[in-house]
Amino acid sequence: MSTIPLREAVLAALAIALAPPGMGSIAHAAATLTVGKADANASPLLPVNVGDQAGIFAKHGLDVKIADFTGGSKLMQAMAAGSVDIGFSAGPEMAHVAKGAPVLAVCDEMAPIPFIGIAVPWDSPIQTVAQLKGKKIGISSTGSLTNWLALELARTQGWGPDGVTPVAIGNGAAANIAAFRDHLIDANIAVTSNIFNMEENKQGKLLISVSTYESNLAAGTIYATNKVIASDPDAIRRFLAGWLETIDYMRKHRAETIKIESGVTGFSATVMAKEYDLTIGSFSKDCKFDAESLATLKRSFADLKLLPEPPDMSKLYTEAFIPK
Secondary structure, three states: OOOHHHHHHHHHHHHHHHOOOHHHHHHOOOEEEEEEOOOOOOOOOHHHHHHOOHHHHHHOOOOEEEOOOOOOOHHHHHHHHHOOOEEEEEEHHHHHHHHHOOOOEEEEOOOOOEEEEEEEEOOOOOOOHHHHOOOOEEEEOOOOOOHHHHHHHHHHHOOOOOOEEEEEEOHHHHHHHHHHHHOOOOOOEEHHHHHHHHHHOOEEEEEHHHHHHOOOOOEEEEEEEHHHHHHHHHHHHHHHHHHHHHHHHHHHOOOOOOOOOHHHHOOHHHHHHHHHHHHHHHEEEEEEEOOHHHHHHHHHHHHHOOOOOOOOOOEEEOOOOOOO
């Protein structure tokens, strides 16, 4: 009898026996997950790149393939088409679930929204929030989080439903810069990493953070398709375990995180250091959905006229895959 099968069996047994606590999933065959990000540079989405490059998802038996999209609506279309298994976007995309999209929210990974701000061109005469009344404000897409944040600005300032004019320009950094340069918009709602980069290059500047007028709304939300939920629920559990381990890693490894994120975004280490310090404390440690976020989201669906009636929010998400 050949000794090779015996040797392989012994090594496999040792691998299982010596696996660290909580890492029994390593014994599983590696699962490939295609992960989509609604924005290439938004802080709540970048940890998936960190976890991938730091080998954390591989440690959990996952081969992660990452794809960037320009907006939550496009990401949801890809998930519905079956080309993306796990999606990173914002809470407002839960309206797609209510409409019948074959996905489910599985993690509220950042309830507040420190990572989005309102920017104006570098040489803009606009210096105060009051001066935004009646202005054209860039958003990623109709029905998106940034769309709602523009409407919320008008509501909270008492300007009425037509207090600002949202203009869909996409959410890429180049699109933001081009829209400013061509005077298509007066201001833009964008991720702060893009804004800090524009400041560094004297192309735009941060006017205010949207967190000054908006409360929790599951600003960073992870979604899974019904297909992967049915076919490989353990892969989702392993993914969320890897995600939470990644957040812990980022808190303990600031320099390494900034280096990885700078490489992903193409922004300088100085820009990403600002972004890290602004957002690191807002990541959830348990993925659970908070009541304030769910209530805010329910209101946002009505404000955007995304649904004919308020949905049962409990049917739009699950905490079944969160590590115990």
